[in-house]
Amino acid sequence: MALIMNEKIKASEVELLDLEGNLIGELPTQKALQLAKEQQADLVCVNMMKSPPQCQLIARGKAKAQIKKADDNTPKKEKEIRLTPAIEQHDYDTKLKQCEKLLASGHPVSLVIKLSGKQGQIAKELLQQLIQDLKPYGTPASGIQLSGKQAAVTIMPK
Incomplete structure (x- = not known):
């Protein structure tokens, strides 16, 4: 997530919130920056969709730490292995090593086998073998999904 703060705020005017989140009002950006320096804080844009953009004074250095913490808590995107x-x-x-690396880094893995003809049983056995081999790294989110054109299972990291 991009962080727009201090001199990177290009708007001529901002709606300013103080360190506690209370509304101060609309101020020219330069005056808001000056106020931030006086209070040893950063001026951080919290809502770009408003006009003028809403900015808040945040204790110096805390804004980047909050963004990093929020990024660490976001769920990792599921990866598909065909x-x-x-x-x-x-x-x-x-493929097994690839799955192990993804699961070890915290990504859920979706194993998908494309089917043609009567390969459903072979695909199911292959997925069961993969689940067994990946047990130390993760557990299946649900059973093996067997449809007409594919067999799939999602494995969640431990």
Whole structure:
């Protein structure tokens, strides 16, 4: 998430909130910056959608720490690993290592096998084997989903 603060705020006027979040009012940006320096704080834009943009005084250095903490708490995006039912051992090992790395870094992994014909049972067995091999890294979110064109399972990191 981009942080717009201090001199990077280009608006000529801002709606200013003090250190506690109380509304001060609309001020020219230069005056708001001067007020921030006097209070040893940063002027941080908290709402770009308003006109004029809403900015708040935040204790110096705290804004970046809050953003970093918020980014750390956001859930990681699910990654999809595609396989085929007729996979060779070397390819299986490569996909397995890829899944292990993703799960170790906190990403959920969606294992998807594209089906053609009557490969449903082979695909299900392959997914069960992958789930078994990935047990130290994560657990399945639900059972194996078997539809007409694909078999899939999502594994959540431990």
